[in-house]
Amino acid sequence: MNLSDIDPVTFPPVIEATSAMDRRSFLKLAALAGGGFALALYLRGPSALAADASPAVTPAGAEGDFTPSLFIRITPAGVITILASNPEAGQGVKTALPMIIVEELDVAWEQITVVQAGLDSRLGRQVAGGSRATPTHYDPFRKLGATARALLVSAAAARWSVPVNELNTPGDARVVHTASGRSATYGELATAAAALPLPDEKSVVLKNPADFRVMGRRISGVDNPSIVKGAPLFGVDVRQPGQVFATLVKCPVFGGVVKSVSLDAALKAPGVLAAFVVKAPGVASGVAIVARSTWQAFKARDLLVIEWDEGRTAAESSAGFAAAAEVAWKTPAGPLMRNDGDFEKAFATDGLVRVEARYSYPFISHANLEPQNCTALFKENGRIEIWAPSQAPQRGCDDTAKALGIETSAITVHLTRMGGGFGRRLTNDFMAEAAVIARSYPGVPVQLAWTRADDMQHDWYRPAGFHALSGAVDPAGKVVAWSDHFVTFAAGYDTDKVAGVATLRPDEFPSRLVPHCRIRQTPLPHGIPLGPWRAPRASAQCFAQQSFIDELAHAAGRDPVEFRLALLGEPRAIPAEEKGAPVFDSGRMAGVVRLAAEKSGWATNKLPRGRGRGIAFHFSHLGYAAIVIEVTVSNDGELTIDRAVIAADVGRQIINPSGAENQAEGSVVDGISSSLVQAVTIAAGRAEQSGFGDMPLLRLNQAPKIIETHFLITDNPPTGLGEPVIPPVPPALANAIFSATGHRVRDLPLNRADLSWS
């Protein structure tokens, strides 16, 4: 399995159950089980509620409860429970998705309890990735809530023998008949509603957004009261009776395997119960230590004497990759990814402003604050139970089944809250490892915990990249030619295929906006584990693209905002060239550029030398984002990031403004962190960094004190915010530094550059 080749965030068609869809097609969606989002699975039906249809990690209810779908339960006593199906990694989905259901169910947010589901095939796509939770669930969840409400209203109509259209729901879990002054709570109606047939799809009316009472409100995360008192929520907080603790020592060189090991000293260490070599399909080779406490397991690591077969990756280094990029640029080979017009001829035309520049960025680690971990229990009956902090638990379940040589149906997966995701936990190596270790301890729950160094040295890294860019601007300020020779990473060894998380798209921005556009990719073979890192591809590549656009603007003597707006041109929908990819709307893109510029005071409030603003924009994961960053750089090069102004267009409805702004604010900090201070360097086939001392995170005193988020509301389907804001952050920062100092920094991390000026 080459995980670097998996692309979790491509754009499979999102099946949207629109109100225009007739009931027949509505039900037909059930047949698409396994492919996207099958709404009918969510609605009550014989298979949907069969208790044995899935491992019992979804709470069961009682006779007489109203359970119009697995997501909604109303007891006769009036207890309303909404199931949170997706894994929560801090993106706020455990709050935002239930809000959609609650809105249309027409109950007050304070009247419901949210319960986390386990992995359950009946619940549709349970993935935290690609900013897709909102676009996938928005319409179906509205319909789900509205259908449940319609059943409750019908139950009241039958009870009082009045027409449905004389009834209303005031938003507090009651049905009211105003004419007679009668009312009934949803609890009182629950058992009767449960006996009613599902209403005709067409009769289910969604609310007018003007009447929304829950969506659009600032709602505090459902787990906040537990978080602030330190209640157990996270994977590493799992404590089962009799639990033991494990660590796994892997070869520091990627892909290296255990050649020989002496376990004796480790086995004699206090608390150590066992130590053994781990070998299973798809699981990294290593030595496991099982102990009575995490600390005892960690401490015994130093007592292992392991000889490794380091393998071919031991010859690789970051310096080697950079040198290979130079060679590739000198001797460009291989097919062009894109070749519009005639770049060479256009670039050489007289009277143009020409710029050539090379950009690079390093590998970086996800640095989840909660290191990877997983708890597994091998039961006597052959079943295995797993508590996993996973962004993609189904994939983890599949990998675990393969590693153990068992069926996935024997595995029950509980979803814990995650101490950060950012794409790291889309790869589930920790799940299979925990299960394989637990296999040696049937009947005993085993918690595998990675050390911080394990986490940093066995990540699936954000790929490094090297761009050689050339561009030309005509006297009217129009970009007429653009070329990018991108030296990137292959999907492993012995392949010309570029790793899915490290590729440019053929219709990469700014292609189609520039008449003469040439894109070439050279993939380097390698053994470095690569994986999706928040807004994969975009969060790295945008740095080169939007920095270089800035260079072109300045070289042409144009204002960077005006120059960008001219590049985007007339508002129009530019269809995707790749199947399933989204349309690019240049008008929406220009809209956020204008908004960010306006809110930042771009044109009205000029800054003196030593202070500067930079702008950048990007479209990714269905969201349009622009950001202006304002910095101060002292003469001796000390950087202060004063302010960040974000403008984002993610459609017509911000479900939870507090959560949405939190994602945008976090993206700014993450974008600064990843471009200003972070790098993982490879030497002799291993990561040189091992902790926050050498792969730091931005600290509170380094973060901007002011981060403003402005949403541009447009009449488009609501989409997610975990990713779209981050790609323009690094170039906006680099562009601001240029504006303040005249230093164009083209290599990340930015803090390696001397920013002093006089």
Next chain:
Amino acid sequence: MSLKLTVNGHTHDLEGVDPTTPVLWVLRDHLNLVGTKYGCGQGLCGACTIHLDGQPVRSCVLPLSAVAARRLTTIEGLAPDGKQTPLQKAWCDLDVAQCGYCQAGQLMSATALLARTPKPADADIDSAMSGNLCRCGTYTRIRSAIHTAATASST
């Protein structure tokens, strides 16, 4: 060998625990107080912050032997009566957390800050809170929540 440890007002006998064990792991693996988090094991991230006689300390680099007979407070003991402290309330009201993993440590550092500086300026917050990393980047909200709690406490 038996050591006594007083955490959140309760005294525990720790039979057979190696006195060099960092307090973090005593809390998590021996006492099942898992609110205090492991982030780095090097005292660099602050996720393991607890109070030792009221002072914020990094429990991941604090050996058990150093705290015998001292008074420890963890996130679980911040509000012994179950009522949220002004900081906990501000954290909820301002929806500070994203993933939430660092927030126990943030709250322990912020609580210690307000105990010695009830009305902190931004510079006080910078110096008290910059040892606590937040991977999700909730720093602007952390700052706001501290100001909010400081105001709430003084009115």
